[in-house]
Amino acid sequence: MTETATARRSRITPEREAELYAAVLDLLREVGYDALTMDAVATRTRSSKATLYRQWGGKAELVAKAIRFNKPGSITDVDTGSLRGDLHALVQREDDCAMEQNSALMRGLFMAVHMNPELLQAFREFLVDPEMADFQRVIQRAVDRGEVRADNPAIEYVVHMMLGAFATRTLLDELPPTQEFLRSYIDAVILPALGVRTV
Amino acid sequence: MTETATARRSRITPEREAELYAAVLDLLREVGYDALTMDAVATRTRSSKATLYRQWGGKAELVAKAIRFNKPGSITDVDTGSLRGDLHALVQREDDCAMEQNSALMRGLFMAVHMNPELLQAFREFLVDPEMADFQRVIQRAVDRGEVRADNPAIEYVVHMMLGAFATRTLLDELPPTQEFLRSYIDAVILPALGVRTV
Numbered sequence: 478m479t480e481t482a483t484a485r486r487s488r489i490t491p492e493r494e495a496e497l498y499a500a501v502l503d504l505l506r507e508v509g510y511d512a513l514t515m516d517a518v519a520t521r522t523r524s525s526k527a528t529l530y531r532q533w534g535g536k537a538e539l540v541a542k543a544i545r546f547n548k549p550g551s552i553t554d555v556d557t558g559s560l561r562g563d564l565h566a567l568v569q570r571e572d573d574c575a576m577e578q579n580s581a582l583m584r585g586l587f588m589a590v591h592m593n594p595e596l597l598q599a600f601r602e603f604l605v606d607p608e609m610a611d612f613q614r615v616i617q618r619a620v621d622r623g624e625v626r627a628d629n630p631a632i633e634y635v636v637h638m639m640l641g642a643f644a645t646r647t648l649l650d651e652l653p654p655t656q657e658f659l660r661s662y663i664d665a666v667i668l669p670a671l672g673v674r675t676v
Numbered sequence: 677m678t679e680t681a682t683a684r685r686s687r688i689t690p691e692r693e694a695e696l697y698a699a700v701l702d703l704l705r706e707v708g709y710d711a712l713t714m715d716a717v718a719t720r721t722r723s724s725k726a727t728l729y730r731q732w733g734g735k736a737e738l739v740a741k742a743i744r745f746n747k748p749g750s751i752t753d754v755d756t757g758s759l760r761g762d763l764h765a766l767v768q769r770e771d772d773c774a775m776e777q778n779s780a781l782m783r784g785l786f787m788a789v790h791m792n793p794e795l796l797q798a799f800r801e802f803l804v805d806p807e808m809a810d811f812q813r814v815i816q817r818a819v820d821r822g823e824v825r826a827d828n829p830a831i832e833y834v835v836h837m838m839l840g841a842f843a844t845r846t847l848l849d850e851l852p853p854t855q856e857f858l859r860s861y862i863d864a865v866i867l868p869a870l871g872v873r874t875v
Contacts, residue, residue: 588791646836
C-alpha cells in the first residue's frame, strides 16, 4: 500500500466506519435508495461530503459496503467438517428477526438495482463477488473432502439456487426466509443437486 | 353458467379478446405498468372503458390475463414419457428471442408487483397458481411413472428453483435466460434435486 493510500484510509477509524455504515442502513430503511442522498448521510453522521466521496467514491459503493459490513462474519470462518453442517451454520448466523429486517431491505434494493446500473455494478463488486468467492471456498472444502465431485455441474448454480429461495419466498410466497425454511431448502434442493446425501 | 354470465361473456369474441391482450402487452412494453391506464387501453383498442371493466374488473387482472394468454400453450399438453423430456420440451416452447422479450417485460413487472399489491394478487390468481398447478401435474405424471418419489421434499420447491434461475440470470448475470442455459440448469439442479438420474 502506498503512503498516500494509507494516509487516506487512516482518516476514518474502524469505529467511525461502523457508525457511518449503521447510519447509511438506517437511512436506507427510512427513505429507500433513490431518495438517499450523500447530503443526508453527511448530516446524519456529522461528516463532510468531501470525506464521504474520498472514502467511498459515491452512493452506490457506500451502500454496497454498508450492507456487506452488516453481514455477520465471513462464511469461511465456518468449518464444521461437512457441507451440510457448514450450510446450516451459515443459516444460523442471523436470527429470524434480523433475516426479516434484512430481507425487507434487500427486496427494496433489488428494485433499485433494476433502475440504477451503478448500484448493480457496486453490488456485484463489493457484495456478490466476495460472497460468491467465500461460497466457492466452502464448496471447495467439500470437494477436497470428497463430498462433492469437482465436475458436478450444480456447483456453478449455487447462487441461482440460493437467490431463488430468497426471491420466491419473499416475492411470491410473501413470507420471510426463516432459518427453518432455509434449512429445509438446503436439504431438499442444494445438497441433492450437489450429490450430497442428506440421510 | 347463468344466462346473464353467458350474455356478458359473449360480448367479446375470442378474436377480439386476443387483439385486446396483444394491445395491452404492446402498451406495457411502451410505458410500463404504472403508466398504463384503462383509458389508453380503451383508446388503443377502440373499446369502451365500461366494456373493459365489465370483462376484466381492473388493470391488474387485465395485465395478468394478457400475459397468461401470451404464453405458448399449456404445459400439460406436453407428454414425452419422461420428466427430463417434458421439462426440456417446456423450455423449447419459446425461442431465445421471444424469451428475451418476455423476460424484459417480466423483469419490469416484478418491480411493479413489489409496489402494487393488487397486481401481486392478480399474478398469483391468474398466472402463478395455474402455471404451478400445471407443473404439479407434470411432476405427478413422473411420480406415477415411478421416476420421482411421492415424498421427495424438492417437489414443493420446483417454483423456487425455476424462478431462481430466471431471476439470478437476468438480475445478477444480466444475461437472457436462453434455452441452453435453462436446459443446463434443469439437468444440473432440478432433476438431481428431484432424484431423477440424468445420465
